[in-house]
Amino acid sequence: MPRKKTEINPEEIIKEEPKPAETQAPEQAAEKPAAEKKPAARKLRAKKAAPAEEKAAPAEPVAEKKPAARKPRAKKAAPAEEKAAPAEEKAAPAEPVAEKKPAARKPRAKKAAPAEEAAPVVEAAPVVEAAPVVEAAPVEEAAPVEEAAPVEEAAPVVELPQPRRSVAFIGSECYPFVKTGGLGDVMYALPRALAKLNCDVKVILPRYRCIPQKWQEKMVYRGSFMMDLCSDGRSFYVGIMEYVWDGVVYDFIDNDEFFSYGNPYTNLIDDIPRFCYFGKAALAALNYLEWVPDVIHCHDWQAGLVPVMLRTFFADTPLRDTKSVLTIHNLRFQGIYNIPTVKYWTNLPDHVFNKDVMTQNWVDANMLKGGLTYCDRITTVSNTYAGEIQTEFYGDGLDAHLRFHSGKLRGIVNGIDVEQWDSRSDKLLPFPYGTDDVFDQKRANKLALQEQLGLEQNADKMVLGLISRLTDQKGLDLVNAILPALIDGNTQVVILGTGDARYEDSFRWYENNYKGSVCSYIAYDEALAHRIYAGSDALLVPSLFEPCGLTQLIAMRYGTVPVVRETGGLKDTVQPYNQFTNEGNGFTFDRYDAGLLLDAVNRAKTLYFTNRWRWDEMVRRNMQKDVSWENSARQYRALYLELKP
Numbered sequence: 001m002p003r004k005k006t007e008i009n010p011e012e013i014i015k016e017e018p019k020p021a022e023t024q025a026p027e028q029a030a031e032k033p034a035a036e037k038k039p040a041a042r043k044l045r046a047k048k049a050a051p052a053e054e055k056a057a058p059a060e061p062v063a064e065k066k067p068a069a070r071k072p073r074a075k076k077a078a079p080a081e082e083k084a085a086p087a088e089e090k091a092a093p094a095e096p097v098a099e100k101k102p103a104a105r106k107p108r109a110k111k112a113a114p115a116e117e118a119a120p121v122v123e124a125a126p127v128v129e130a131a132p133v134v135e136a137a138p139v140e141e142a143a144p145v146e147e148a149a150p151v152e153e154a155a156p157v158v159e160l161p162q163p164r165r166s167v168a169f170i171g172s173e174c175y176p177f178v179k180t181g182g183l184g185d186v187m188y189a190l191p192r193a194l195a196k197l198n199c200d201v202k203v204i205l206p207r208y209r210c211i212p213q214k215w216q217e218k219m220v221y222r223g224s225f226m227m228d229l230c231s232d233g234r235s236f237y238v239g240i241m242e243y244v245w246d247g248v249v250y251d252f253i254d255n256d257e258f259f260s261y262g263n264p265y266t267n268l269i270d271d272i273p274r275f276c277y278f279g280k281a282a283l284a285a286l287n288y289l290e291w292v293p294d295v296i297h298c299h300d301w302q303a304g305l306v307p308v309m310l311r312t313f314f315a316d317t318p319l320r321d322t323k324s325v326l327t328i329h330n331l332r333f334q335g336i337y338n339i340p341t342v343k344y345w346t347n348l349p350d351h352v353f354n355k356d357v358m359t360q361n362w363v364d365a366n367m368l369k370g371g372l373t374y375c376d377r378i379t380t381v382s383n384t385y386a387g388e389i390q391t392e393f394y395g396d397g398l399d400a401h402l403r404f405h406s407g408k409l410r411g412i413v414n415g416i417d418v419e420q421w422d423s424r425s426d427k428l429l430p431f432p433y434g435t436d437d438v439f440d441q442k443r444a445n446k447l448a449l450q451e452q453l454g455l456e457q458n459a460d461k462m463v464l465g466l467i468s469r470l471t472d473q474k475g476l477d478l479v480n481a482i483l484p485a486l487i488d489g490n491t492q493v494v495i496l497g498t499g500d501a502r503y504e505d506s507f508r509w510y511e512n513n514y515k516g517s518v519c520s521y522i523a524y525d526e527a528l529a530h531r532i533y534a535g536s537d538a539l540l541v542p543s544l545f546e547p548c549g550l551t552q553l554i555a556m557r558y559g560t561v562p563v564v565r566e567t568g569g570l571k572d573t574v575q576p577y578n579q580f581t582n583e584g585n586g587f588t589f590d591r592y593d594a595g596l597l598l599d600a601v602n603r604a605k606t607l608y609f610t611n612r613w614r615w616d617e618m619v620r621r622n623m624q625k626d627v628s629w630e631n632s633a634r635q636y637r638a639l640y641l642e643l644k645p
Ligand code: ADP
Pocket: 180, 181, 182, 183, 185, 467, 468, 469, 496, 497, 498, 523, 524, 525, 526, 529, 548, 549, 550, 551, 552
C-alpha cells in the first residue's frame, strides 16, 4: 500500500514527477475510456503559479457567494453550466484551472440529468433545505397537486425513528465508485443503513479519475467556486458533481490537479496536499450548497483535518454549530508530514501545530491527531480495537493521545451490507444458495472455483481461502511460515490479494511448488472474491492487528468458517468454537505465533474431516448470524443524537 510514512522537505515536492496509476483496481482503470483523458496531471508544485491568488476569496466568504445555488436543482443540468461561469469569475477571474473545466463537464451534466435528478430533489430537500430556504418562492408554485400525493405515500415513514438527523460523511473511498479495502465498504453500507433510520446523508468524496465511466456519467454538476488554500494565498478550483442513489446523496469534489491520478492513494508527497485540499473543499462545498448538517462524520486521516478546519476557518460560517465525529478505521495510517509542508498546504494558524494538537515528535504534523483533538467524538470500528489503540503496541505513537481523549472514544463494530453480500441472490456466483441448499451448492461452487483456478477438482478436499491486502497487518508472515504444513493431500489453499512484493513473491513461489493444491491469484478482483467466499470451506484471517475486518463477516454470511486471530474486530465478531457445548462461529488463537495458527487450522480440519455434522451446524449457524449494519447503524444514530439531541 502506498500509504507510508516518509519524510521530505517542501523543495522535494517541486521536483517530484507524477506517479503512474497503480495496480489496486486495475479493472476500474481499464474501464476508463480513452475519450475521458484529460491533460496530463499537472503537478501541485506551487511556487510558479503565483499571480491570481490574492483575489480568491477565503473559504467562508466563498460559501456565501452563490445565491442561485439551490435553484438549479429544479432546473437541472442545463442551467448549471451557466452558473458556473459567474461563480468563477467572481472568485478569481484569471485562474486557468477554473477555465479548463467547463468544456469537459458539460456533456456529462446533460446526459445524467433526466432520470436521477427527479429523485434527489425530493429526497434531499425536505429536512435540510426546508429550514434555511425559507425564501422558497418555488414552493408556492409547486404546492397544489404534487405535494398531496407524496405525502400520502410517505405515511409509513412515520415508523422511522425520530427526530430526523442530517449527516455529512467525508472520506477517501466508497464502493462501488472506488474501493481499496474495508473503508470503501463502510462508506457505502453505513450511509444506506442510516438513511433507513431517518438520517439525511450526504457522502463527500474526491472525484478520482479512476471512478468508472458509468458512474461519472451519472454525476450532475452542482456548482463550483475558487477556494483559498495555501499560506502564500494560492487558491484552487472546487467543482461539485452530484449523484443521488437510494436515498443517499453523493457529492464528488472535482479538481483535476489533485484527483487525476489513476489511484486514490499514491505516495505521501502527493497525498498530503491532496487531502489538505479535500478536507477544506468538503467543508466549503457544504457551505456552498447551503447544507448545514447536524453532524459531520469524518473517516480516517484523509478527513482528519476536517474537525480542525471546522473549528478554525469555518468557525464563523453556517457550520459553526455542526458537530464532528472522527472514525478510525486503521490507526496505522495517520497522514504524518513535516510541519512546514502541512502549514503551506493548509495555512492553519500556528496554535494548531502545538504538540497537544497536531504536532508529533516535535517536528511532524499529524493530520489524524489534529482531527482526534478537535472532533467531538472519536469512534473506531470495534470495541476491542478501541481498547487496543490505547496501548503502546497498537497505538502507533498515538496511544497516549488517545488515552487522554478516551472520554470521547468508543468502539462500534462494523457490519456488512447483507443485500450486497447475499449468497442467495449473488449474481457473481455460479451456484447461488441459501441455508436450505448450502451444502450441495457450496460443493458445486467449490468445483467451479477449483476449475477456474487450476486446482485439482475434488469437492472432498478442504479449501482454505484468504482474501486480503497483502501487508504485514494481515498476519501473512504466519501464513508463509505454515503453508507447507497445511498441504497434506486433503487441503487446498486459495489466496487472493495484492500488495507488498515480498508476500506476492512468496505466495507465487508456493503456487509453483504446490501445483494443483495452492493458487495465489495476485490481483484485486471483486468477482473472484465472491467466488472464493462461496467456494471455500474456511477463511484465514490471522491478522497482526485488525480494527474490525469484514472478510470474516462476509465469510460467515456465505457459510465459510473463519479462522482468526483474537484481535480487534475479529475477537468481537468470531466466537471460538466450543466442542463441548457445540457453540461458536470459527476457530481462533490469541498470540501472534505461527504454531498457534497451525493449531487453529488443525482444529478446524479435525472437525471438518471427522465430525461433518457439527461442522455443518456451524455453517448454518454462521449464515444466520446477524452481521448486518442494523444494530451498529442505530448506535451511530444514537451518537449523533447525543451530540445534537
Ligand atoms: P482492510 O480494509 O484492512 O483491507 P477489511 O476486511 O475491512 O480489510 O476489508 C477488505 C475488503 O476488501 C473486503 O470487502 C474484501 O472482500 C475486499 N478485498 C480485499 N482484497 C481483495 C482483493 N484482492 N480482491 C477483491 N476484494 C478484496
